[in-house]
Amino acid sequence: MADILLEPARLDYTPQMLPEPEVSFEKHPEHKHYLNHEYGLLSWLLTVDHKRIGLMYLVSVSIFFMFGGIAAGLVRTNLITPTGAILELDQYNKAFTAHGTIMLFLFLIPVIPGVLGNFLVPMMIGAKDMAFPKLNLASYYVWAAGALFFVWQLIVGGLDTGWTLYPPYSSKYSHTSVMYAGLGIFITGFSSILTALNIIATVHKMRCPGMTWGRLPLFVWAMYATSVIQLLGTPVIAVTVVMLAVERMVGVGIFDPNLGGDPILFQHMFWFYSHPAVYIMILPGMGVINEVLTCFARKNIFGYKAVAWSSVGIAVVGFLVWGHHMFLAGQGYYLAMVFALLTMLVAVPSAIKVFNWTATLYGGSITFQAPMLFALGFIILFTIGGVTGLFLGTLGTDIHLHDTYFVIAHFHYTMVGGMMFAWQAGLHFWWPKMTGKMYSDFWSRLAAIVMLVGFALTFLPQFAVGYLGMPRRYPNYPPEFQIYNVLSTAAAYVQGIGYLMPIFYLGYSLFAGKAAGNNPFKATGLEWQTSSPPSPHNFETTPQVYFGPYEYAVADGLKIIPLNDGKIHDIVHEDPDLVGTTPKEATHGS
Amino acid sequence: MAASTVEGPVAHHFNNMGQQLATVRFGMWLFLVTEVLFFGGVFCAYTAYRIWYPKDFEAGSAALNVGIASVNTFLLLASSLTITLAIRAAYVGNQGGLMRNLLLTIVLGSAFLGLKAREYYLDYEEGLMPGTAKVMQKQKVEQNGKEVEIEVAVPKFDIALEEVLKREHFKGEAHKDYDPSRVMLFFMFYYSMTGLHVLHMIIGIGLLTWQLILARSGFFAHKSRYVYIEVMSLYWHFVDMVWMFLLPLLYLCGPHTSSQAIEQFKMAIGLSHGGH
Numbered sequence: 057m058a059d060i061l062l063e064p065a066r067l068d069y070t071p072q073m074l075p076e077p078e079v080s081f082e083k084h085p086e087h088k089h090y091l092n093h094e095y096g097l098l099s100w101l102l103t104v105d106h107k108r109i110g111l112m113y114l115v116s117v118s119i120f121f122m123f124g125g126i127a128a129g130l131v132r133t134n135l136i137t138p139t140g141a142i143l144e145l146d147q148y149n150k151a152f153t154a155h156g157t158i159m160l161f162l163f164l165i166p167v168i169p170g171v172l173g174n175f176l177v178p179m180m181i182g183a184k185d186m187a188f189p190k191l192n193l194a195s196y197y198v199w200a201a202g203a204l205f206f207v208w209q210l211i212v213g214g215l216d217t218g219w220t221l222y223p224p225y226s227s228k229y230s231h232t233s234v235m236y237a238g239l240g241i242f243i244t245g246f247s248s249i250l251t252a253l254n255i256i257a258t259v260h261k262m263r264c265p266g267m268t269w270g271r272l273p274l275f276v277w278a279m280y281a282t283s284v285i286q287l288l289g290t291p292v293i294a295v296t297v298v299m300l301a302v303e304r305m306v307g308v309g310i311f312d313p314n315l316g317g318d319p320i321l322f323q324h325m326f327w328f329y330s331h332p333a334v335y336i337m338i339l340p341g342m343g344v345i346n347e348v349l350t351c352f353a354r355k356n357i358f359g360y361k362a363v364a365w366s367s368v369g370i371a372v373v374g375f376l377v378w379g380h381h382m383f384l385a386g387q388g389y390y391l392a393m394v395f396a397l398l399t400m401l402v403a404v405p406s407a408i409k410v411f412n413w414t415a416t417l418y419g420g421s422i423t424f425q426a427p428m429l430f431a432l433g434f435i436i437l438f439t440i441g442g443v444t445g446l447f448l449g450t451l452g453t454d455i456h457l458h459d460t461y462f463v464i465a466h467f468h469y470t471m472v473g474g475m476m477f478a479w480q481a482g483l484h485f486w487w488p489k490m491t492g493k494m495y496s497d498f499w500s501r502l503a504a505i506v507m508l509v510g511f512a513l514t515f516l517p518q519f520a521v522g523y524l525g526m527p528r529r530y531p532n533y534p535p536e537f538q539i540y541n542v543l544s545t546a547a548a549y550v551q552g553i554g555y556l557m558p559i560f561y562l563g564y565s566l567f568a569g570k571a572a573g574n575n576p577f578k579a580t581g582l583e584w585q586t587s588s589p590p591s592p593h594n595f596e597t598t599p600q601v602y603f604g605p606y607e608y609a610v611a612d613g614l615k616i617i618p619l620n621d622g623k624i625h626d627i628v629h630e631d632p633d634l635v636g637t638t639p640k641e642a643t644h645g646s
Numbered sequence: 647m648a649a650s651t652v653e654g655p656v657a658h659h660f661n662n663m664g665q666q667l668a669t670v671r672f673g674m675w676l677f678l679v680t681e682v683l684f685f686g687g688v689f690c691a692y693t694a695y696r697i698w699y700p701k702d703f704e705a706g707s708a709a710l711n712v713g714i715a716s717v718n719t720f721l722l723l724a725s726s727l728t729i730t731l732a733i734r735a736a737y738v739g740n741q742g743g744l745m746r747n748l749l750l751t752i753v754l755g756s757a758f759l760g761l762k763a764r765e766y767y768l769d770y771e772e773g774l775m776p777g778t779a780k781v782m783q784k785q786k787v788e789q790n791g792k793e794v795e796i797e798v799a800v801p802k803f804d805i806a807l808e809e810v811l812k813r814e815h816f817k818g819e820a821h822k823d824y825d826p827s828r829v830m831l832f833f834m835f836y837y838s839m840t841g842l843h844v845l846h847m848i849i850g851i852g853l854l855t856w857q858l859i860l861a862r863s864g865f866f867a868h869k870s871r872y873v874y875i876e877v878m879s880l881y882w883h884f885v886d887m888v889w890m891f892l893l894p895l896l897y898l899c900g901p902h903t904s905s906q907a908i909e910q911f912k913m914a915i916g917l918s919h920g921g922h
Contacts, residue, residue, distance in 0.1 A: 108868060186657035187669045253676045261669040262659075287676060291684030298838065299691060308834040309827065310691070316828040321694055548722040595892065 086624060089492070090588040104189035105592060108631050109196050110175030111490065113166060115199065120162035120553075123210075127155035128337035132514075132545040138538055140531045148531040149216035150232070153627055156219030157237060161244050162203050164475055165333065169251055170199070173279045175490060177255055179583035179590065180273045182599040184266025186258035195250035202243030209236035218529060220326060221310040223319050227303050234304065238297045245290040248336075252286035255279055264582075266601030273605040274363050276342025281367035284376065284487035285339075287334045293329035296322065320386055327378035335374040338438075338470055339367055341478025341583045342409055345431050348481045349413055350427035351579040356606040359412045366405035369608075372404040380449050384458050386466025392451060399449030406442050410435060425577070426500035430481035433508045437473025441466055444519065460528075462522030473511055480507070480558070487562060488572030492588045495565035510551030517544045580607055655868065665717045667873040669734070678884050685842070686886055687823060692895060705824040705898025706832030709810045714765045714909030715897045718758050722886050725754035729854075729879045736861075736872035743865060748858045751882070755851045761843055764914055773806025776830040776837070777801040781805065803830055836896050843892060846885045853878060902914070 080586070090107045099262060100108060128339065130151040135145045143151060161377040178186055186192045213459040215237045217225040226234045257274070259280050274282075299310050301381055309315020310321040350357050357363060367489065379395030413435055422428070447453045480503075487492050521540040527534050533541065582605075586595050697701050702738040727748040735743035769775070780799040787796060804826040857878055865871065912918035 257673045292687040295687035307778045
């Protein structure tokens with residue numbers, strides 16, 4: 057055993073000898089896990105368990121995703137006819153603003169850090185909980201309070217400024233509830249900062265013995281980079297919103313040129329946060345893809361260090377490109393050139409990731425379960441989204457494409473095709489770990505295909521119509537664009553059906569799904585080494601890590617999953633080759 | 647101190663006290679990073695406008711009460727010393743000294759806030775509040791070759807500012823080298839920057855009071871828990887540091903003299919009634 061394990065020393069993460077496990081085949085008569093060790097509403101509302109908090113985020117963001125989706129449905133339905141099918145002009149403004157604000161601040165930003173980050177980061181690094189469990193709970197409630205302001209803002213009449221809140225739309229000329237929305241942004245931003253602080257502190261201080269930085273799962277690296285952005289970017293938009301609020305309340309001209317202010321300053325400060333914020337939205341998704349791809353290709357990641365550092369690279373360079381949102385807003389030529397150049401630069405780490413993923417797939421033993429289908433969809437769609445981003449980052453082409461549907465299609469390819477698909481991949485990948493139940497294979501794959509087809513047909517026509525010159529945010533358009541819009545709207549409904557499907561089969565699995573077992577996908581991460589659902593403290597004993605996160609070559613070659621606590625009963629269950637064997641016997645037998 | 651040798655009650659999710667204390671410290675530093683960026687945003691906006699409108703910002707600064715600001719600076723610096731002494735007291739297990747120094751810090755911080763409130767009140771009385779309120783004022787204008795007196799609406803702020811500047815700095819001469827709406831912008835920054843700072847002070851004093859209560863109940867009998875005082879002091883020093891930037895940016899960017907500062911302070915606390 058030692059020979060086999062020590063031989064591939066050329067690997068980065070030299071597998072060392074497995075610890076002699078105390079093998080126990082006894083099943084706990086009633087497995088006490090984080091879901092059933094205590095009951096009652098208060099046990100959820102006052103929990104400091106990172107896993108329960110993760111599930112609370114899951115429920116909340118899913119609800120807001122539905123709100124945002126309904127707003128998107130209104131926008132798309134209205135665009136069926138050139139003059140607007142169902143909404144008045146101001147209603148249309150409010151619908152697309154509601155779609156943008158809800159999807160960004162209440163779904164895309166909290167979804168993976170809040171749900172998967174909370175649930176997985178401590179487990180992946182072998183910790184019992186986040187570094188600051190009470191702060192973690194507080195950040196959920198802070199987020200919920202911020203979300204309530206958004207809901208209130210919708211109830212009292214909605215916002216019509218677009219999600220960017222540019223003055224003077226949001227200061228002088230808006231009579232809608234800018235203040236509530238601003239408060240919502242400020243408060244949810246504070247929650248985002250606290251979550252980020254918690255994750256960074258957890259990664260730095262809570263890693264179990266043997267979990268070196270070079271052995272961190274790439275999801276953790278991605279979450280770390282995301283948290284750095286949240287920590288540095290979010291306070292800037294918070295103070296920007298404060299200044300906007302002061303301008304509205306007092307009537308001084310911070311951003312009003314008539315009173316000596318400058319609206320471009322708002323745009324600078326807004327995008328200083330909001331451009332890095334798109335990396336807050338996409339980086340965790342990229343992290344999920346690393347975990348899913350390696351598992352379903354049964355391979356170590358190609359270029360671990362490159363992928364890990366490219367996350368950090370995106371976080372750093374992402375802070376230097378905000379000006380590309382303002383090429384046509386009146387910033388200087390030379391400034392625009394520098395920003396265009398830096399925008400090209402930020403594409404490099406993203407491309408590194410895509411190339412490494414494809415290289416990981418090369419020669420892998422690929423199976424196409426639902427998480428893998430979502431992950432493959434991510435790679436294709438994100439690549440299209442990323443490359444079209446370069447068109448927009450190039451000064452000359454941006455003059456033509458700025459504020460057209462080309463931009464809409466571009467960022468939906470990265471935000472929806474990227475983040476939404478990564479989120480689905482992650483949700484489907486870790487659902488058995490979270491709930492202990494397995495969902496329907498057929499329906500989950502079908503959902504992946506429906507979402508992919510619906511998505512592609514929604515946004516591909518928008519590239520075309522945007523190139524032809526249809527501006528964003530306009531409710532009316534020339535009749536010759538109608539065919540593109542009808543196609544887009546029809547596909548949006550298909551997409552909507554795709555998003556509804558998981559509610560049914562995942563919900564069904566909770567009640568009637570078969571037990572998933574500890575490690576249904578035979579993945580190597582630490583989180584799979586404990587029971588499903590995990591016990592309240594994640595691990596029976598503090599794990600000891602001996603090798604990197606993706607040793608699928610070793611794991612499959614030995615036909616065992618290296619277990620840290622030595623409990624392999626579930627694998628014995630599922631893999632006939634291993635019935636009645638200990639890891640040691642399995643090694644010698646093969 | 648080696649991590650494994652630190653003793654004390656450990657929270658459920660940590661392996662040992664060393665890990666817990668290191669995490670607590672690290673967490674506060676991370677929080678301060680966020681705070682730097684938070685204040686950085688408004689400092690950045692301030693700087694942009696200061697570069698564009700130097701004369702107007704100078705005029706605005708000249709109208710501020712530099713006397714109170716100077717005294718407040720000393721109060722805050724002294725409170726930084728007392729909280730550092732509190733760490734030392736907790737570290738060596740001197741409970742009495744710990745409580746004394748925490749209380750002193752609270753008192754000094756509260757004195758700062760009291761003077762600050764006084765300063766806001768004086769600004770309010772002088773009418774230095776940005777806003778759109780207007781008053782009717784008689785002005786002489788030329789009409790059809792004749793000079794006539796008519797009533798025009800003038801922003802309240804403009805009149806108040808002119809009076810304050812005349813009284814304080816320019817010996818009664820009209821100083822017209824500024825645009826009142828831009829001075830209003832300066833005052834917006836003055837109120838929001840000092841307001842954010844005051845908010846942080848209030849939170850800090852709240853936390854200090856909580857720690858004082860904990861200290862009374864013997865929470866810091868475990869010497870290793872001095873780290874919580876240390877973390878509190880990090881926050882407190884940060885708030886001081888913000889003030890160290892606010893003082894030159896807001897108060898010292900206009901013309902002031904030390905005798906005028908002393909006079910302003912005397913007036914503020916009622917020792918003098920202003921002999922202009």
